[in-house]
Amino acid sequence: MKQAVILFTLSIISFTKAQTIGQNYKRLTNLAELSITEARYYDALREYNEAFEIANFSVDLYNAAACAAKLNDTKMVYSYSRKLAEKGVGEKFFRKKIFSPYKNDPAFIKIMKLAEQTKQKNMKVNGTYNKQIQEFVTLDSTYNRLRLTKYRELGHTPDTLENLFRTNTQNIMAFIKVNGVYSEEKMGARISNDTIIRYMSKGDIVLLHYLEMGRDRQLINEIKALFISNLSNGTITHYNVSQIMEMTDTVFGDTGMWLFKISLCKLYRKKEIEQLAEINQTRRKCFLENITDLEKKLIFKYGTRNNFDFRYNITPSPVYDKEFFYSAFEEVVALHDCN
Numbered sequence: 001m002k003q004a005v006i007l008f009t010l011s012i013i014s015f016t017k018a019q020t021i022g023q024n025y026k027r028l029t030n031l032a033e034l035s036i037t038e039a040r041y042y043d044a045l046r047e048y049n050e051a052f053e054i055a056n057f058s059v060d061l062y063n064a065a066a067c068a069a070k071l072n073d074t075k076m077v078y079s080y081s082r083k084l085a086e087k088g089v090g091e092k093f094f095r096k097k098i099f100s101p102y103k104n105d106p107a108f109i110k111i112m113k114l115a116e117q118t119k120q121k122n123m124k125v126n127g128t129y130n131k132q133i134q135e136f137v138t139l140d141s142t143y144n145r146l147r148l149t150k151y152r153e154l155g156h157t158p159d160t161l162e163n164l165f166r167t168n169t170q171n172i173m174a175f176i177k178v179n180g181v182y183s184e185e186k187m188g189a190r191i192s193n194d195t196i197i198r199y200m201s202k203g204d205i206v207l208l209h210y211l212e213m214g215r216d217r218q219l220i221n222e223i224k225a226l227f228i229s230n231l232s233n234g235t236i237t238h239y240n241v242s243q244i245m246e247m248t249d250t251v252f253g254d255t256g257m258w259l260f261k262i263s264l265c266k267l268y269r270k271k272e273i274e275q276l277a278e279i280n281q282t283r284r285k286c287f288l289e290n291i292t293d294l295e296k297k298l299i300f301k302y303g304t305r306n307n308f309d310f311r312y313n314i315t316p317s318p319v320y321d322k323e324f325f326y327s328a329f330e331e332v333v334a335l336h337d338c339n
Contacts, residue, residue: 021234022287025054029237030289032063036308037300041067045076055234058087058189059197059309066307069098078107085115088122088188093195098307122188129179129187133203136172140206143168147213162215169210169219172203176226183235197309199239211248220251231287238287239311245286253282256291260298261329262316265338267302268329269295295332303333 019027028051035044048064061084068076081094081102091112094103102108143165147157157165180186182201192198200208207223214220227244230236245252256279259270273279273291280290288294294312301310319325 020232021054022231022237025051025234026238026287026289028054029060030293032060033297033310034293036063036067037296039070041070045071055237056083057184057237057239058084058089059199059237059239059311061087062089062197063308066098066309069101069307074102077102078111081108081111082114084189085111086118087184088118088191089115089197090119090191090194091116093191096195096307118188119191126187126190129182130202132179133172133175133206136168136175136206137202139164139168140172140209144209147209157213157215162213165210165214166216166219169206169214169223172206173219173222173226176203181226181230181236183230185235199311200243204240204244208244208247211244211251224252228286242286242288242311243313245288252286254279255283255286255288256280256294257314259291260295260314260332261319261325262302262314262335263319263325265335267298267314267332267335268325269332270328271330272328299333302335305336 028047032044032047032051035041035047044067045064048060048067051060052064061080065077065080065084068074068080077099081099084093093115094108094112099108143161146161147165151157151161182190182203184190190198190201207226211220211223227236227241231238231241246255246257254275256273256276259273261268276291283290283294289297297310297312298314300306300308301312302314
């Protein structure tokens with residue numbers, strides 16, 4: 001029996017070692033987020049701290065700081081906040097409600113100043129990178145506008161436009177291979193409206209458009225490999241590309257996002273889930289959590305008012321066949337904030 005236990009333990013260790021940086025980081029931050037949904041903040045911090053030994057990304061550092069604030073652990077709030085400041089989130093980021101008890105403390109003011117100084121420094125690096133890819137972004141916007149207007153009724157792009165799309169995408173891919181992807185390590189945290197951590201970059205949009213409409217399978221596979229390899233080595237996190245994967249379902253495989261819908265200020269789930277094992281397998285390959293874990297996080301995000309930043313989005317969509325919708329879907333939770 002003892003020998004069996006030892007063999008089992010060794011197999012677990014071997015399996016853990018076999019996991020990539022990105023897989024291990026995702027596994028631990030997934031556990032931390034699930035702990036947050038159940039208000040187990042001590043557990044969440046333990047899981048985040050283990051994850052941060054591997055890597056750290058701004059959204060997870062923020063959620064860890066929010067957990068520490070819930071526990072009134074000022075020392076840990078300041079520790080995570082300093083790491084956020086080093087990411088360059090900026091001074092105004094710390095005006096979030098969760099940080100209000102600390103805003104007048106000289107030590108916290110010092111952290112805020114560091115955040116702003118780092119943000120200004122990062123803006124110069126961001127500016128250089130974005131200036132270099134602007135030509136690709138501008139051309140992509142022009143081609144995509146034609147796709148969505150002049151050629152919308154065709155259902156596909158003419159050969160001439162496809163060739164232009166392909167050449168432009170190949171050019172930005174060549175740039176990325178030399179200069180690297182847009183990552184927090186290289187560029188710092190991406191902030192919009194001063195308080196929101198943003199993940200999709202201008203370059204990502206160019207690649208998304210080709211995944212949506214491109215016909216060159218080799219180029220599409222190169223884009224997929226670019227995302228997966230950077231997820232695997234921990235350069236980017238699943239937050240960076242999950243929306244791209246979900247918007248291009250047929251490209252990456254079935255991620256099961258069709259199982260959830262938002263309508264009339266409520267979140268719904270499909271009653272019968274076909275091929276759940278296959279969907280979860282695809283999600284694992286794409287560094288996404290399984291459907292059960294995703295559902296818990298969607299309920300937490302849409303069903304409660306909270307100070308955490310959960311990047312799980314369902315785009316509201318109109319229901320055309322109400323009879324089918326109400327027979328096939330069931331209500332999961334009412335939205336806490338509905339306009």
